[in-house]
Amino acid sequence: MAGTYTHVTLPTDVTGEKADLLTLLTDQRAMFLITVRGLDDEQARRRSTVSELTLGGLVKHVAQVQADNATIIVERDENAVFDPSRMGGAYELLDGETLADWVTAFEKSSEEFDKVILEVGSLDELIPQATAPWQPEREWWSVRKMALHLLREIAHHSGHADIIREALDGQTTMSALRAG
Known part of the structure; x- marks a missing residue:
């Protein structure tokens, strides 16, 4: 599809806004995974900047975020409370x-989230969000907003990952993409 950096083939015959969202999510995920291509576990654990973030940790985090978002949309728990203690080691x-296990989990969570988007009746459906210490009042987000928020999350961490990878061995996502 024109307008993507990577080759995107959607898993089903989907059109309209869902196709647009899934195309951009699929493309952004592929760009994100380019940053860990060819790494071993030791490299995936290595801090290469002043940040505590590592490439393996970012893959793990985004895999979990995708899985969590799919569950939130499906379960629609109006009493959900975010548990910050779950963040240890996230x-x-x-x-x-x-790294290989978390890349597999990332790919699985991508498929699960996309399946939820495909099966939801409308992107306008409202989903209760968990309350948290920083968000004590319950908010209701549309499925669309949740998908866009996930896209932003992946793009945000793609930037982190690109900087970490470049500091690790000089590779950038765009140069790796051009190299095939």
């Missing part, structure tokens, strides 16, 4: 975890 590859 941005790092822990002992026994591998």
